[in-house]
Amino acid sequence: MRNIWTIAKRELRSYFGTPIAYVFLAIFAALTGVFAFFIGTFFDRGEANLQPFFEYHPWLFLLLVPAIAMRLWSEERRSGTIELLMTLPITAGQAVLGKFVAGAIFLAIALILTMPIWISVNILGDPDNGVITASYVGSFLMSCVFLAIGSTISALTKNQVIAFVVAASVCFMFVLSGTQVVLNVFHDWLPEFLISAISSLSVLNHFENVTRGVFDATDIVFYLSMMAFWLFANTVAVRMKKAS
Amino acid sequence: MDELIILDGLTKRFGSLTAVDGISLTVEKGEVVGFLGPNGAGKSTTMKMAAGFLEPDSGTAEVCAYDVAQHPRRAKAHIGYMPEGAPCYGEMTPLAFLRFIAEVRGLKGSARREAIIRTVDATQLRGVLHQSIDTLSKGFKRRVGLAQAILHDPDVLILDEPTDGLDPNQKHHVRSLIKSMAKEKAIIVSTHILEEVDAVCTRAIVIDKGKIVADGTSRELKHRLDYNNAVAIRLNSEDLDRARAVLDALPSVGKTQILSRGKNKSRLRAMTVGRRQITADVIDALRSNGVQTDELFVEQGNLDDVFRQITTSDTGGANA
Numbered sequence: 001m002r003n004i005w006t007i008a009k010r011e012l013r014s015y016f017g018t019p020i021a022y023v024f025l026a027i028f029a030a031l032t033g034v035f036a037f038f039i040g041t042f043f044d045r046g047e048a049n050l051q052p053f054f055e056y057h058p059w060l061f062l063l064l065v066p067a068i069a070m071r072l073w074s075e076e077r078r079s080g081t082i083e084l085l086m087t088l089p090i091t092a093g094q095a096v097l098g099k100f101v102a103g104a105i106f107l108a109i110a111l112i113l114t115m116p117i118w119i120s121v122n123i124l125g126d127p128d129n130g131v132i133t134a135s136y137v138g139s140f141l142m143s144c145v146f147l148a149i150g151s152t153i154s155a156l157t158k159n160q161v162i163a164f165v166v167a168a169s170v171c172f173m174f175v176l177s178g179t180q181v182v183l184n185v186f187h188d189w190l191p192e193f194l195i196s197a198i199s200s201l202s203v204l205n206h207f208e209n210v211t212r213g214v215f216d217a218t219d220i221v222f223y224l225s226m227m228a229f230w231l232f233a234n235t236v237a238v239r240m241k242k243a244s
Numbered sequence: 245m246d247e248l249i250i251l252d253g254l255t256k257r258f259g260s261l262t263a264v265d266g267i268s269l270t271v272e273k274g275e276v277v278g279f280l281g282p283n284g285a286g287k288s289t290t291m292k293m294a295a296g297f298l299e300p301d302s303g304t305a306e307v308c309a310y311d312v313a314q315h316p317r318r319a320k321a322h323i324g325y326m327p328e329g330a331p332c333y334g335e336m337t338p339l340a341f342l343r344f345i346a347e348v349r350g351l352k353g354s355a356r357r358e359a360i361i362r363t364v365d366a367t368q369l370r371g372v373l374h375q376s377i378d379t380l381s382k383g384f385k386r387r388v389g390l391a392q393a394i395l396h397d398p399d400v401l402i403l404d405e406p407t408d409g410l411d412p413n414q415k416h417h418v419r420s421l422i423k424s425m426a427k428e429k430a431i432i433v434s435t436h437i438l439e440e441v442d443a444v445c446t447r448a449i450v451i452d453k454g455k456i457v458a459d460g461t462s463r464e465l466k467h468r469l470d471y472n473n474a475v476a477i478r479l480n481s482e483d484l485d486r487a488r489a490v491l492d493a494l495p496s497v498g499k500t501q502i503l504s505r506g507k508n509k510s511r512l513r514a515m516t517v518g519r520r521q522i523t524a525d526v527i528d529a530l531r532s533n534g535v536q537t538d539e540l541f542v543e544q545g546n547l548d549d550v551f552r553q554i555t556t557s558d559t560g561g562a563n564a
Binding site for chain 2: 003006007017018079081086087089242243
Protein backbone atom coordinates (compact mmCIF):
# COMPACT_ATOMS: atom_id res chain seq x y z
CA MET A 1 0.00 0.00 0.00
CA ARG A 2 2.77 2.41 1.00
CA ASN A 3 4.68 1.54 -2.16
CA ILE A 4 1.66 2.16 -4.35
CA TRP A 5 1.20 5.59 -2.83
CA THR A 6 4.91 6.40 -3.17
CA ILE A 7 4.82 5.55 -6.87
CA ALA A 8 1.56 7.47 -7.32
CA LYS A 9 2.99 10.57 -5.68
CA ARG A 10 6.06 10.53 -7.90
CA GLU A 11 3.96 10.03 -10.99
CA LEU A 12 1.58 12.84 -10.07
CA ARG A 13 4.50 15.16 -9.47
CA SER A 14 5.89 14.31 -12.86
CA TYR A 15 2.50 15.13 -14.44
CA PHE A 16 2.68 18.57 -12.97
CA GLY A 17 6.40 18.86 -13.63
CA THR A 18 5.67 19.32 -17.32
CA PRO A 19 3.28 21.72 -19.07
CA ILE A 20 1.23 18.78 -20.37
CA ALA A 21 -0.81 18.65 -17.18
CA TYR A 22 -1.89 22.26 -17.37
CA VAL A 23 -2.53 22.08 -21.10
CA PHE A 24 -4.66 19.02 -20.52
CA LEU A 25 -6.66 20.56 -17.70
CA ALA A 26 -7.25 23.74 -19.69
CA ILE A 27 -8.32 21.86 -22.81
CA PHE A 28 -10.59 19.59 -20.83
CA ALA A 29 -12.28 22.46 -19.05
CA ALA A 30 -12.65 24.41 -22.29
CA LEU A 31 -13.96 21.47 -24.31
CA THR A 32 -16.51 20.35 -21.73
CA GLY A 33 -17.80 23.90 -21.80
CA VAL A 34 -17.85 24.08 -25.59
CA PHE A 35 -19.65 20.79 -25.89
CA ALA A 36 -22.16 21.58 -23.17
CA PHE A 37 -23.03 25.10 -24.27
CA PHE A 38 -22.70 25.10 -28.04
CA ILE A 39 -23.12 21.57 -29.29
CA GLY A 40 -25.18 20.32 -26.40
CA THR A 41 -27.44 23.39 -26.45
CA PHE A 42 -27.29 23.70 -22.70
CA PHE A 43 -29.30 26.93 -22.58
CA ASP A 44 -31.82 26.27 -25.33
CA ARG A 45 -33.15 23.22 -23.56
CA GLY A 46 -34.41 25.29 -20.70
CA GLU A 47 -33.81 22.33 -18.39
CA ALA A 48 -31.86 22.49 -15.16
CA ASN A 49 -29.74 19.42 -15.63
CA LEU A 50 -26.24 18.57 -16.83
CA GLN A 51 -27.29 15.99 -19.40
CA PRO A 52 -25.73 17.91 -22.34
CA PHE A 53 -22.54 18.31 -20.29
CA PHE A 54 -22.12 14.62 -19.49
CA GLU A 55 -23.36 13.40 -22.84
CA TYR A 56 -20.04 14.27 -24.48
CA HIS A 57 -17.73 12.98 -21.78
CA PRO A 58 -17.17 9.57 -23.43
CA TRP A 59 -16.02 11.29 -26.62
CA LEU A 60 -13.80 13.73 -24.80
CA PHE A 61 -12.22 11.06 -22.63
CA LEU A 62 -11.73 8.96 -25.72
CA LEU A 63 -9.03 11.36 -26.86
CA LEU A 64 -7.86 12.98 -23.68
CA VAL A 65 -7.38 9.95 -21.43
CA PRO A 66 -5.05 8.15 -23.88
CA ALA A 67 -3.10 11.40 -23.93
CA ILE A 68 -2.44 11.26 -20.22
CA ALA A 69 -1.95 7.48 -20.19
CA MET A 70 0.47 7.30 -23.10
CA ARG A 71 3.59 8.25 -21.18
CA LEU A 72 2.93 6.15 -18.09
CA TRP A 73 4.98 3.16 -19.23
CA SER A 74 6.33 3.93 -22.68
CA GLU A 75 8.40 6.78 -21.27
CA GLU A 76 9.82 4.46 -18.60
CA ARG A 77 10.81 2.00 -21.27
CA ARG A 78 12.19 4.60 -23.65
CA SER A 79 14.35 6.30 -21.04
CA GLY A 80 15.39 3.06 -19.35
CA THR A 81 14.07 4.10 -15.95
CA ILE A 82 11.93 0.97 -15.98
CA GLU A 83 15.11 -0.90 -15.11
CA LEU A 84 15.48 1.30 -12.08
CA LEU A 85 11.83 0.99 -11.08
CA MET A 86 11.75 -2.78 -11.46
CA THR A 87 14.89 -3.31 -9.39
CA LEU A 88 13.47 -1.39 -6.44
CA PRO A 89 11.88 -3.60 -3.79
CA ILE A 90 8.36 -3.28 -5.21
CA THR A 91 6.25 -5.64 -7.28
CA ALA A 92 5.15 -4.99 -10.85
CA GLY A 93 1.55 -4.92 -9.62
CA GLN A 94 2.33 -2.16 -7.14
CA ALA A 95 4.01 -0.11 -9.83
CA VAL A 96 1.04 -0.60 -12.17
CA LEU A 97 -1.44 0.37 -9.45
CA GLY A 98 0.65 3.34 -8.34
CA LYS A 99 0.72 4.76 -11.83
CA PHE A 100 -2.97 4.06 -12.27
CA VAL A 101 -3.81 5.84 -9.03
CA ALA A 102 -1.79 8.86 -10.15
CA GLY A 103 -3.66 9.01 -13.44
CA ALA A 104 -7.00 8.58 -11.65
CA ILE A 105 -6.22 11.42 -9.26
CA PHE A 106 -5.31 13.55 -12.23
CA LEU A 107 -8.62 12.75 -13.92
CA ALA A 108 -10.46 13.51 -10.69
CA ILE A 109 -8.79 16.91 -10.61
CA ALA A 110 -9.89 17.53 -14.20
CA LEU A 111 -13.48 16.64 -13.28
CA ILE A 112 -13.42 18.75 -10.14
CA LEU A 113 -12.34 21.71 -12.24
CA THR A 114 -15.59 21.44 -14.22
CA MET A 115 -17.68 21.90 -11.09
CA PRO A 116 -18.45 25.58 -11.74
CA ILE A 117 -20.97 24.32 -14.27
CA TRP A 118 -22.65 22.33 -11.49
CA ILE A 119 -22.75 25.39 -9.29
CA SER A 120 -24.15 27.47 -12.18
CA VAL A 121 -26.96 25.07 -12.86
CA ASN A 122 -27.87 25.14 -9.18
CA ILE A 123 -28.03 28.92 -9.25
CA LEU A 124 -30.07 28.96 -12.45
CA GLY A 125 -32.54 26.29 -11.50
CA ASP A 126 -33.26 23.32 -9.35
CA PRO A 127 -31.47 20.29 -10.78
CA ASP A 128 -31.51 16.75 -9.44
CA ASN A 129 -28.17 16.81 -7.65
CA GLY A 130 -28.35 13.08 -7.02
CA VAL A 131 -28.30 12.39 -10.75
CA ILE A 132 -25.46 14.85 -11.22
CA THR A 133 -23.40 13.25 -8.46
CA ALA A 134 -24.02 9.83 -9.96
CA SER A 135 -23.06 11.18 -13.37
CA TYR A 136 -19.82 12.55 -12.02
CA VAL A 137 -19.02 9.21 -10.38
CA GLY A 138 -19.97 7.41 -13.59
CA SER A 139 -17.86 9.77 -15.67
CA PHE A 140 -14.90 9.23 -13.34
CA LEU A 141 -15.24 5.45 -13.47
CA MET A 142 -15.49 5.51 -17.23
CA SER A 143 -12.36 7.64 -17.53
CA CYS A 144 -10.60 5.20 -15.22
CA VAL A 145 -11.48 2.33 -17.55
CA PHE A 146 -9.95 4.28 -20.43
CA LEU A 147 -6.95 5.01 -18.23
CA ALA A 148 -6.42 1.31 -17.50
CA ILE A 149 -6.66 0.55 -21.22
CA GLY A 150 -4.27 3.38 -22.07
CA SER A 151 -1.80 2.35 -19.41
CA THR A 152 -1.75 -1.24 -20.66
CA ILE A 153 -1.12 -0.18 -24.23
CA SER A 154 1.53 2.24 -23.06
CA ALA A 155 3.36 -0.73 -21.54
CA LEU A 156 3.44 -2.42 -24.94
CA THR A 157 5.41 0.23 -26.81
CA LYS A 158 8.27 2.61 -26.28
CA ASN A 159 6.65 5.12 -28.58
CA GLN A 160 4.19 7.49 -26.96
CA VAL A 161 2.52 8.40 -30.23
CA ILE A 162 1.80 4.78 -31.00
CA ALA A 163 0.56 4.29 -27.46
CA PHE A 164 -1.81 7.21 -27.90
CA VAL A 165 -3.21 6.17 -31.27
CA VAL A 166 -3.70 2.52 -30.35
CA ALA A 167 -5.20 3.34 -26.96
CA ALA A 168 -7.62 5.84 -28.50
CA SER A 169 -8.65 3.23 -31.08
CA VAL A 170 -9.23 0.55 -28.46
CA CYS A 171 -11.23 2.97 -26.31
CA PHE A 172 -13.18 3.94 -29.40
CA MET A 173 -14.12 0.29 -29.92
CA PHE A 174 -15.37 0.03 -26.37
CA VAL A 175 -17.47 3.13 -26.88
CA LEU A 176 -18.79 2.15 -30.30
CA SER A 177 -19.61 -1.43 -29.47
CA GLY A 178 -22.91 -0.27 -28.03
CA THR A 179 -24.04 1.79 -30.98
CA GLN A 180 -26.50 0.56 -33.59
CA VAL A 181 -23.93 1.08 -36.34
CA VAL A 182 -21.69 -1.62 -34.92
CA LEU A 183 -24.43 -3.91 -33.71
CA ASN A 184 -26.07 -3.89 -37.16
CA VAL A 185 -22.86 -5.17 -38.69
CA PHE A 186 -22.97 -8.23 -36.46
CA HIS A 187 -26.72 -8.56 -36.55
CA ASP A 188 -27.02 -10.91 -39.48
CA TRP A 189 -24.38 -13.44 -38.65
CA LEU A 190 -23.92 -13.54 -34.88
CA PRO A 191 -26.29 -15.18 -32.43
CA GLU A 192 -28.29 -12.88 -30.24
CA PHE A 193 -26.40 -13.56 -27.01
CA LEU A 194 -23.08 -12.60 -28.59
CA ILE A 195 -24.54 -9.37 -29.86
CA SER A 196 -25.82 -8.49 -26.42
CA ALA A 197 -22.43 -9.45 -25.04
CA ILE A 198 -20.76 -7.02 -27.43
CA SER A 199 -23.31 -4.40 -26.60
CA SER A 200 -22.85 -4.90 -22.87
CA LEU A 201 -19.11 -4.31 -23.26
CA SER A 202 -19.88 -0.80 -24.37
CA VAL A 203 -18.71 1.87 -22.02
CA LEU A 204 -21.26 4.16 -23.63
CA ASN A 205 -24.34 2.10 -22.72
CA HIS A 206 -23.33 1.85 -19.09
CA PHE A 207 -22.56 5.53 -18.97
CA GLU A 208 -25.90 6.50 -20.48
CA ASN A 209 -27.66 4.48 -17.80
CA VAL A 210 -25.79 6.40 -15.17
CA THR A 211 -26.44 9.86 -16.59
CA ARG A 212 -30.13 9.09 -16.80
CA GLY A 213 -30.02 8.59 -13.08
CA VAL A 214 -30.18 4.80 -13.20
CA PHE A 215 -27.11 3.88 -11.19
CA ASP A 216 -27.30 0.12 -11.26
CA ALA A 217 -24.90 -2.20 -9.44
CA THR A 218 -24.19 -3.92 -12.77
CA ASP A 219 -22.80 -0.67 -14.16
CA ILE A 220 -20.42 -0.32 -11.26
CA VAL A 221 -19.46 -3.97 -11.49
CA PHE A 222 -18.89 -3.48 -15.20
CA TYR A 223 -16.56 -0.54 -14.69
CA LEU A 224 -14.66 -2.16 -11.83
CA SER A 225 -14.21 -5.47 -13.61
CA MET A 226 -13.06 -3.70 -16.78
CA MET A 227 -10.50 -1.83 -14.70
CA ALA A 228 -9.39 -5.00 -12.92
CA PHE A 229 -9.04 -6.87 -16.20
CA TRP A 230 -7.00 -4.13 -17.89
CA LEU A 231 -4.80 -3.55 -14.88
CA PHE A 232 -4.10 -7.26 -14.73
CA ALA A 233 -3.24 -7.17 -18.43
CA ASN A 234 -1.09 -4.14 -17.68
CA THR A 235 0.92 -6.05 -15.06
CA VAL A 236 1.43 -8.94 -17.46
CA ALA A 237 2.50 -6.52 -20.19
CA VAL A 238 5.00 -4.83 -17.92
CA ARG A 239 6.50 -8.14 -16.84
CA MET A 240 6.78 -9.39 -20.40
CA LYS A 241 7.99 -6.26 -22.12
CA LYS A 242 10.15 -4.60 -19.48
CA ALA A 243 13.42 -5.84 -20.87
CA SER A 244 12.78 -5.68 -24.59
CA MET B 245 28.04 -15.54 5.82
CA ASP B 246 30.44 -13.57 3.74
CA GLU B 247 29.44 -14.82 0.33
CA LEU B 248 26.97 -12.10 -0.46
CA ILE B 249 26.49 -12.83 -4.15
CA ILE B 250 26.24 -16.37 -5.46
CA LEU B 251 25.49 -16.90 -9.12
CA ASP B 252 25.00 -20.50 -10.11
CA GLY B 253 24.74 -21.60 -13.72
CA LEU B 254 22.99 -18.41 -14.72
CA THR B 255 21.68 -18.66 -18.28
CA LYS B 256 19.63 -16.28 -20.37
CA ARG B 257 18.50 -16.70 -23.95
CA PHE B 258 17.00 -14.09 -26.22
CA GLY B 259 15.42 -16.03 -29.03
CA SER B 260 18.14 -18.17 -30.56
CA LEU B 261 20.91 -16.12 -28.97
CA THR B 262 22.31 -17.33 -25.68
CA ALA B 263 23.35 -14.07 -24.09
CA VAL B 264 24.52 -15.58 -20.82
CA ASP B 265 25.61 -19.18 -20.82
CA GLY B 266 25.97 -20.82 -17.43
CA ILE B 267 27.79 -18.18 -15.43
CA SER B 268 28.71 -19.21 -11.90
CA LEU B 269 30.60 -17.08 -9.43
CA THR B 270 30.61 -15.96 -5.85
CA VAL B 271 31.48 -12.56 -4.52
CA GLU B 272 32.43 -12.16 -0.90
CA LYS B 273 32.12 -9.20 1.36
CA GLY B 274 35.09 -6.90 0.78
CA GLU B 275 35.55 -7.90 -2.84
CA VAL B 276 35.21 -5.62 -5.82
CA VAL B 277 34.75 -7.76 -8.88
CA GLY B 278 35.31 -6.19 -12.27
CA PHE B 279 33.32 -7.57 -15.20
CA LEU B 280 35.29 -7.24 -18.40
CA GLY B 281 34.34 -8.28 -21.86
CA PRO B 282 33.60 -7.08 -25.36
CA ASN B 283 30.29 -5.40 -26.12
CA GLY B 284 27.49 -7.92 -26.19
CA ALA B 285 29.46 -10.43 -24.15
CA GLY B 286 26.67 -10.73 -21.58
CA LYS B 287 28.01 -8.51 -18.81
CA SER B 288 24.92 -6.33 -18.55
CA THR B 289 22.54 -9.25 -18.87
CA THR B 290 24.32 -11.05 -16.04
CA MET B 291 24.07 -7.96 -13.89
CA LYS B 292 20.40 -7.52 -14.74
CA MET B 293 19.70 -11.04 -13.58
CA ALA B 294 21.69 -10.55 -10.38
CA ALA B 295 19.76 -7.34 -9.70
CA GLY B 296 16.42 -9.01 -10.31
CA PHE B 297 15.44 -7.13 -13.44
CA LEU B 298 15.55 -10.19 -15.68
CA GLU B 299 14.57 -13.69 -14.68
CA PRO B 300 17.17 -16.29 -15.69
CA ASP B 301 16.08 -19.10 -18.00
CA SER B 302 18.02 -21.47 -15.81
CA GLY B 303 20.38 -21.20 -12.89
CA THR B 304 19.96 -19.06 -9.81
CA ALA B 305 21.19 -15.76 -8.49
CA GLU B 306 21.38 -15.47 -4.72
CA VAL B 307 21.95 -12.23 -2.87
CA CYS B 308 22.40 -12.20 0.90
CA ALA B 309 21.00 -15.73 0.98
CA TYR B 310 17.82 -14.74 -0.88
CA ASP B 311 17.10 -16.22 -4.27
CA VAL B 312 16.52 -13.17 -6.44
CA ALA B 313 13.85 -14.88 -8.55
CA GLN B 314 12.05 -16.49 -5.59
CA HIS B 315 12.17 -13.63 -3.09
CA PRO B 316 12.69 -10.62 -5.31
CA ARG B 317 11.63 -7.98 -2.81
CA ARG B 318 13.81 -9.28 0.01
CA ALA B 319 16.80 -9.67 -2.28
CA LYS B 320 16.30 -6.28 -3.92
CA ALA B 321 16.21 -4.62 -0.51
CA HIS B 322 19.87 -5.67 -0.11
CA ILE B 323 20.94 -4.57 -3.58
CA GLY B 324 21.96 -1.20 -4.88
CA TYR B 325 21.85 -1.33 -8.66
CA MET B 326 22.87 1.23 -11.19
CA PRO B 327 21.70 0.23 -14.67
CA GLU B 328 23.79 0.96 -17.73
CA GLY B 329 23.60 4.67 -18.60
CA ALA B 330 22.33 5.48 -15.09
CA PRO B 331 18.74 6.25 -16.12
CA CYS B 332 16.91 8.69 -13.82
CA TYR B 333 13.62 10.52 -13.96
CA GLY B 334 14.76 13.58 -15.88
CA GLU B 335 12.00 15.95 -14.85
CA MET B 336 12.78 15.49 -11.15
CA THR B 337 15.45 17.29 -9.18
CA PRO B 338 18.15 15.10 -7.60
CA LEU B 339 16.70 15.87 -4.17
CA ALA B 340 13.14 14.89 -5.11
CA PHE B 341 14.49 11.82 -6.87
CA LEU B 342 16.54 10.69 -3.87
CA ARG B 343 13.56 11.32 -1.57
CA PHE B 344 11.46 9.11 -3.79
CA ILE B 345 14.06 6.33 -3.76
CA ALA B 346 14.41 6.67 0.03
CA GLU B 347 10.67 6.36 0.44
CA VAL B 348 10.45 3.25 -1.74
CA ARG B 349 13.37 1.83 0.22
CA GLY B 350 11.39 2.34 3.40
CA LEU B 351 13.56 5.08 4.90
CA LYS B 352 11.57 7.56 6.96
CA GLY B 353 12.07 10.73 8.96
CA SER B 354 15.55 11.34 10.30
CA ALA B 355 16.90 8.09 8.83
CA ARG B 356 15.84 9.32 5.43
CA ARG B 357 17.36 12.75 5.97
CA GLU B 358 20.63 11.28 7.17
CA ALA B 359 20.80 8.81 4.29
CA ILE B 360 20.23 11.59 1.77
CA ILE B 361 22.81 13.89 3.37
CA ARG B 362 25.39 11.10 3.54
CA THR B 363 24.78 10.11 -0.08
CA VAL B 364 24.76 13.66 -1.40
CA ASP B 365 28.09 14.30 0.32
CA ALA B 366 29.60 11.08 -0.95
CA THR B 367 28.58 11.78 -4.55
CA GLN B 368 29.20 15.55 -4.36
CA LEU B 369 25.74 16.53 -5.54
CA ARG B 370 25.15 19.36 -3.13
CA GLY B 371 25.46 22.09 -5.74
CA VAL B 372 22.80 20.72 -8.09
CA LEU B 373 20.16 19.39 -5.69
CA HIS B 374 17.44 21.73 -6.92
CA GLN B 375 18.09 21.59 -10.64
CA SER B 376 16.13 19.18 -12.78
CA ILE B 377 18.16 16.10 -13.69
CA ASP B 378 17.56 16.72 -17.41
CA THR B 379 19.59 19.91 -17.24
CA LEU B 380 22.60 18.31 -15.54
CA SER B 381 25.84 17.37 -17.25
CA LYS B 382 26.58 13.75 -17.97
CA GLY B 383 28.95 13.53 -15.00
CA PHE B 384 26.32 14.78 -12.59
CA LYS B 385 23.65 12.50 -14.05
CA ARG B 386 25.95 9.55 -13.54
CA ARG B 387 26.48 10.58 -9.93
CA VAL B 388 22.74 10.88 -9.36
CA GLY B 389 22.44 7.33 -10.67
CA LEU B 390 25.19 6.23 -8.34
CA ALA B 391 23.63 8.10 -5.40
CA GLN B 392 20.37 6.27 -5.98
CA ALA B 393 22.21 2.94 -5.77
CA ILE B 394 24.07 3.62 -2.52
CA LEU B 395 21.32 5.57 -0.73
CA HIS B 396 20.15 2.71 1.47
CA ASP B 397 23.69 1.55 2.21
CA PRO B 398 23.14 -1.84 0.58
CA ASP B 399 25.20 -4.95 1.26
CA VAL B 400 25.54 -5.60 -2.44
CA LEU B 401 26.34 -3.05 -5.12
CA ILE B 402 25.93 -3.82 -8.79
CA LEU B 403 27.15 -1.00 -11.00
CA ASP B 404 26.95 -1.20 -14.77
CA GLU B 405 29.71 0.98 -16.20
CA PRO B 406 29.79 3.50 -13.36
CA THR B 407 32.57 5.64 -14.83
CA ASP B 408 31.49 5.63 -18.47
CA GLY B 409 31.46 9.15 -19.86
CA LEU B 410 33.08 10.82 -16.88
CA ASP B 411 36.09 13.09 -17.09
CA PRO B 412 39.36 11.91 -15.45
CA ASN B 413 38.70 13.77 -12.18
CA GLN B 414 35.19 12.41 -11.89
CA LYS B 415 36.44 8.93 -12.72
CA HIS B 416 39.00 9.19 -10.00
CA HIS B 417 36.36 10.34 -7.56
CA VAL B 418 33.91 7.56 -8.39
CA ARG B 419 36.69 4.99 -8.09
CA SER B 420 37.76 6.22 -4.70
CA LEU B 421 34.11 6.21 -3.65
CA ILE B 422 33.78 2.58 -4.70
CA LYS B 423 37.02 1.70 -2.94
CA SER B 424 35.92 3.44 0.24
CA MET B 425 32.74 1.35 0.33
CA ALA B 426 34.43 -1.89 -0.63
CA LYS B 427 35.26 -3.14 2.84
CA GLU B 428 31.66 -3.48 3.95
CA LYS B 429 30.09 -4.63 0.72
CA ALA B 430 30.26 -7.05 -2.15
CA ILE B 431 30.56 -5.04 -5.33
CA ILE B 432 30.30 -5.94 -8.99
CA VAL B 433 31.42 -3.32 -11.49
CA SER B 434 31.37 -3.70 -15.24
CA THR B 435 33.74 -1.67 -17.30
CA HIS B 436 35.41 -1.26 -20.64
CA ILE B 437 38.29 0.60 -19.09
CA LEU B 438 40.90 -1.89 -18.13
CA GLU B 439 42.93 0.47 -16.00
CA GLU B 440 39.89 0.56 -13.76
CA VAL B 441 40.47 -3.05 -12.86
CA ASP B 442 43.91 -2.16 -11.56
CA ALA B 443 42.50 0.88 -9.83
CA VAL B 444 39.50 -0.52 -7.97
CA CYS B 445 38.94 -4.23 -8.43
CA THR B 446 40.25 -6.98 -6.22
CA ARG B 447 39.40 -9.48 -8.91
CA ALA B 448 38.63 -9.39 -12.60
CA ILE B 449 36.29 -11.64 -14.50
CA VAL B 450 36.46 -11.69 -18.25
CA ILE B 451 33.23 -12.67 -19.96
CA ASP B 452 33.06 -13.54 -23.62
CA LYS B 453 30.10 -14.91 -25.56
CA GLY B 454 28.15 -15.39 -22.34
CA LYS B 455 30.82 -17.45 -20.59
CA ILE B 456 33.46 -16.68 -18.02
CA VAL B 457 36.79 -17.04 -19.81
CA ALA B 458 39.07 -15.76 -17.09
CA ASP B 459 38.78 -15.11 -13.38
CA GLY B 460 41.55 -13.79 -11.20
CA THR B 461 43.41 -10.80 -9.89
CA SER B 462 44.85 -8.35 -12.32
CA ARG B 463 48.31 -9.84 -11.64
CA GLU B 464 47.08 -13.36 -12.33
CA LEU B 465 45.51 -12.30 -15.57
CA LYS B 466 48.66 -10.60 -16.76
CA HIS B 467 50.53 -13.76 -15.95
CA ARG B 468 48.72 -15.36 -18.85
CA LEU B 469 50.54 -13.15 -21.30
CA ASP B 470 53.43 -14.69 -23.21
CA TYR B 471 55.69 -11.78 -22.43
CA ASN B 472 54.78 -11.46 -18.76
CA ASN B 473 58.08 -11.12 -16.83
CA ALA B 474 60.03 -10.84 -20.04
CA VAL B 475 62.98 -8.45 -19.85
CA ALA B 476 63.29 -5.61 -22.32
CA ILE B 477 66.69 -4.04 -22.88
CA ARG B 478 67.81 -0.92 -24.71
CA LEU B 479 71.42 -0.96 -25.81
CA ASN B 480 73.92 0.25 -28.42
CA SER B 481 73.19 -1.25 -31.80
CA GLU B 482 76.74 -2.54 -32.22
CA ASP B 483 76.24 -4.75 -29.12
CA LEU B 484 72.94 -6.11 -30.29
CA ASP B 485 74.05 -9.34 -31.91
CA ARG B 486 76.49 -10.16 -29.14
CA ALA B 487 73.88 -9.55 -26.47
CA ARG B 488 71.42 -11.70 -28.33
CA ALA B 489 73.84 -14.55 -28.52
CA VAL B 490 74.61 -14.26 -24.80
CA LEU B 491 70.95 -14.26 -23.83
CA ASP B 492 70.05 -17.10 -26.18
CA ALA B 493 72.66 -19.20 -24.42
CA LEU B 494 70.98 -18.70 -21.03
CA PRO B 495 68.88 -21.70 -19.99
CA SER B 496 66.25 -19.54 -18.29
CA VAL B 497 65.62 -17.46 -21.41
CA GLY B 498 63.24 -19.05 -23.87
CA LYS B 499 63.92 -16.94 -26.92
CA THR B 500 64.86 -13.41 -27.81
CA GLN B 501 63.10 -10.88 -29.99
CA ILE B 502 64.50 -7.77 -31.56
CA LEU B 503 61.93 -5.10 -30.83
CA SER B 504 63.60 -2.36 -32.81
CA ARG B 505 66.88 -1.90 -34.63
CA GLY B 506 68.13 1.64 -34.91
CA LYS B 507 71.30 3.32 -36.15
CA ASN B 508 72.59 3.98 -32.64
CA LYS B 509 70.24 2.26 -30.22
CA SER B 510 68.27 -0.95 -30.47
CA ARG B 511 65.80 -2.79 -28.26
CA LEU B 512 65.79 -6.45 -27.43
CA ARG B 513 63.39 -8.58 -25.48
CA ALA B 514 64.26 -11.78 -23.64
CA MET B 515 61.28 -14.05 -23.10
CA THR B 516 61.19 -16.31 -20.11
CA VAL B 517 60.56 -19.99 -19.79
CA GLY B 518 57.44 -20.51 -17.71
CA ARG B 519 57.19 -16.78 -16.92
CA ARG B 520 59.83 -16.98 -14.20
CA GLN B 521 61.80 -14.00 -12.99
CA ILE B 522 64.92 -13.82 -15.16
CA THR B 523 66.11 -10.30 -14.38
CA ALA B 524 69.08 -11.36 -12.26
CA ASP B 525 70.23 -13.94 -14.83
CA VAL B 526 70.02 -11.45 -17.64
CA ILE B 527 71.89 -8.73 -15.78
CA ASP B 528 74.66 -11.09 -14.70
CA ALA B 529 75.09 -12.57 -18.15
CA LEU B 530 75.25 -9.21 -19.88
CA ARG B 531 77.63 -7.73 -17.35
CA SER B 532 80.05 -10.65 -17.42
CA ASN B 533 80.15 -10.37 -21.20
CA GLY B 534 80.72 -6.64 -21.07
CA VAL B 535 77.51 -5.54 -22.74
CA GLN B 536 76.41 -2.07 -21.74
CA THR B 537 72.70 -1.49 -21.32
CA ASP B 538 70.98 1.88 -21.26
CA GLU B 539 67.70 0.60 -19.95
CA LEU B 540 66.39 -2.64 -18.62
CA PHE B 541 62.92 -3.34 -17.38
CA VAL B 542 60.65 -6.26 -16.56
CA GLU B 543 57.52 -6.35 -18.65
CA GLN B 544 54.25 -6.98 -16.84
CA GLY B 545 52.08 -6.65 -19.87
CA ASN B 546 48.89 -4.70 -19.71
CA LEU B 547 45.35 -5.87 -19.32
CA ASP B 548 44.46 -4.64 -22.79
CA ASP B 549 46.72 -7.30 -24.23
CA VAL B 550 45.34 -9.91 -21.85
CA PHE B 551 41.85 -8.92 -22.86
CA ARG B 552 42.65 -9.19 -26.56
CA GLN B 553 44.47 -12.46 -26.12
CA ILE B 554 41.60 -14.02 -24.20
CA THR B 555 38.67 -12.72 -26.16
CA THR B 556 39.95 -13.05 -29.69
CA SER B 557 41.34 -16.58 -29.58
CA ASP B 558 39.19 -19.62 -29.06
CA THR B 559 41.71 -21.41 -26.93
CA GLY B 560 42.79 -18.43 -24.88
CA GLY B 561 40.57 -18.97 -21.91
CA ALA B 562 39.88 -22.66 -21.80
CA ASN B 563 40.23 -22.86 -18.05
CA ALA B 564 40.65 -19.96 -15.75
